[in-house]
Amino acid sequence: MRIFVTLAAAGLIAGCMEQEPIELTADAQAGLARELEGRTAGDSVPCVNQRDLRGNRSIGEEVILFDGPGDLVYVNRPAGGCPSLDYGRALSTRTTSTRLCRGDLARVFDPTSGIEYGGCSLGDFVPYRRAR
Numbered sequence: 001m002r003i004f005v006t007l008a009a010a011g012l013i014a015g016c017m018e019q020e021p022i023e024l025t026a027d028a029q030a031g032l033a034r035e036l037e038g039r040t041a042g043d044s045v046p047c048v049n050q051r052d053l054r055g056n057r058s059i060g061e062e063v064i065l066f067d068g069p070g071d072l073v074y075v076n077r078p079a080g081g082c083p084s085l086d087y088g089r090a091l092s093t094r095t096t097s098t099r100l101c102r103g104d105l106a107r108v109f110d111p112t113s114g115i116e117y118g119g120c121s122l123g124d125f126v127p128y129r130r131a132r
Contacts, residue, residue, distance in 0.1 A: 022061075022062055022079075022080060022081045023062075024059075024060070024062045024063065025060055025062070027060060028059050028060035028062050028063060031059045031060070032059045032063055032075070035059065035065060035073070036073070036075070036128050038130055038131060039071075039073065039128035039129060039130055039131070040128065040129060040130075040131050041075075041126055041127070041128050042126070042127040042128070042129065043126075043127075044124040044125060044126045045124065045125050045126075045127065046101055046102045046124055046125070047099040047100065047101035047102070047125070048066070048068070048074055048099060048100055048101075048125050049098060049099055049100075050095070050098055050099060050100050051098065052068050052069050053066050053067065053068060053074075053100065054067045054068070054069075055067045056085065056091050057085055058082065058084050058085040058086070060084060061081040061082060061083060061084050062077060062081050063075060063076070063077055064076045064077075064078065064082060064085070064091070064106075064122075066100075066125070068127070070129075071129055071130045072127055072128070072129055073127075073128045074125040074126065074127055074128070075125070075126045075128060076122055076123050076124070076125055076126075077123045077124075078106070078120040078121055078122055078123050079120075079121060079123055080120065080121075081120065082106065082108065082118070082119070082120030083108040083117040083118040083119070083120070084108070085108060087110075088110065088111070088112070089108050089109065089110055089111075089117060090108070090109060090110070090111045091106050091107070091108055092106065092107050092108075092109060093105070093106045093107075093122075094106075100122065100125075101122070102122055102123055102124050102125075103121055103122065104121070104122050105119055105120075105121055105122075106119055106120055106121075106122055107119035108120075
């Protein structure tokens with residue numbers, strides 16, 4: 001019985017890890033286009049150094065933008081989405097290193113009241129830079 005439960009849990013976790021990012025709504029697509037106007041995408045990376053990140057914001061529940069050094073913006077699309085960072089909400093991440101990586105867990109909460117709105121597992125980070 002214990003083996004069955006362990007295998008079922010492993011299958012459930014693997015199924016969650018393989019989820020594709022959810023489709024962007026029309027509003028989210030327009031918002032993302034505004035944020036990335038004049039920028040060019042680079043190759044996605046699985047991890048970024050936390051010390052290089054200056055802030056974050058969301059585009060709906062589909063995309064989290066992380067501000068990097070200079071004009072760099074990382075686009076992260078958590079599989080299954082992530083609660084919006086609107087209304088003064090903040091993002092808290094848990095990682096075992098100085099890097100934020102694909103698969104790291106993030107939770108969305110209100111820093112004033114402490115109310116949690118949910119969480120997500122981060123996806124790859126796609127860097128966008130202004131064209132020169």
